[in-house]
Amino acid sequence: MISLSVNGQVHEIDVEPDKPLLWVLREDLNVVGPKFGCGVSACGACTVHVERSAVRSCSFAVADAVGKTVVTIEGLSQDGQLHAVQRAWIENQVPQCGYCQPGFIMATVALLRENPKPSDTDIDDALSNICRCGTYSAIRRAVHRAAAILGGAP
Ligand code: FES
Ligand code: FES
Incomplete structure (x- = not known):
């Protein structure tokens, strides 16, 4: 066991x-x-x-x-509240089919813990996940939005 x-x-x-x-x-x-x-x-x-x-x-x-x-x-959500990264994802309407998105969101939360204000290059380097629907630019926008919501304290 x-x-x-x-x-x-x-x-x-x-x-x-x-x-x-x-x-x-x-x-x-x-x-x-x-x-x-x-x-x-x-x-x-x-x-x-x-x-x-x-x-x-x-x-x-x-x-x-x-x-x-x-x-x-x-x-990821706490006390019935979505995590800031999930909220940023919704604001930016990131998902297409959605299949890859839980993985991107979890990777983003971990990234923002390490690097609260990532650049586009930091995001591209850290998020090596694959999205067959090509949502990469929306993901980048949402990561920046999540960083702003969190204000440097994920
Ligand atoms: S299913 Fe684990 S990295 Fe693709
Ligand atoms: S949203 Fe469809 S694979 Fe990423």
């Missing part, structure tokens, strides 16, 4: 320790915000936070998350 903290809830689950975190979330815990895109750490659709840092959960063994805090897009 493995004990896993996800979005503030501790779960006891019977899984192989090398099972990717993405599949534990989706298959065993029904947490389906993190998406499967490539399975080889290339697209970022599966991005979640482990100990407040962005990780690509398709390539992250669940055993490596034991004793740590896992947060997915489902756990």
Whole structure:
């Protein structure tokens, strides 16, 4: 049995320790915000936070998350309030099909923790996620808006 903290809830689950975190979330815990895109750490659709840092959960063994805090897009809002990054996304109408967006949002929250006022180049460097709908310029606008909303304190 493995004990896993996800979005503030501790779960006891019977899984192989090398099972990717993405599949534990989706298959065993029904947490389906993190998406499967490539399975080889290339697209970022599966991005979640482990100990407040962005990780690509398709390539992250669940055993490596034991004793740590896992947060997915489902756990980003607090007290019924959307996170500033989610609000900036809505303001800028970023999503097209939406499939990649949970990964971009989680990567952005982690970026703004490290760099509260990123430049376009910083954003392009940090967000190596892939969007097949081509929402990159809207994402850049939304990241700047989120940085402004947060006022340097994500
Ligand atoms: S599904 Fe994990 S990076 Fe693509
Ligand atoms: S919004 Fe469709 S893949 Fe990104």
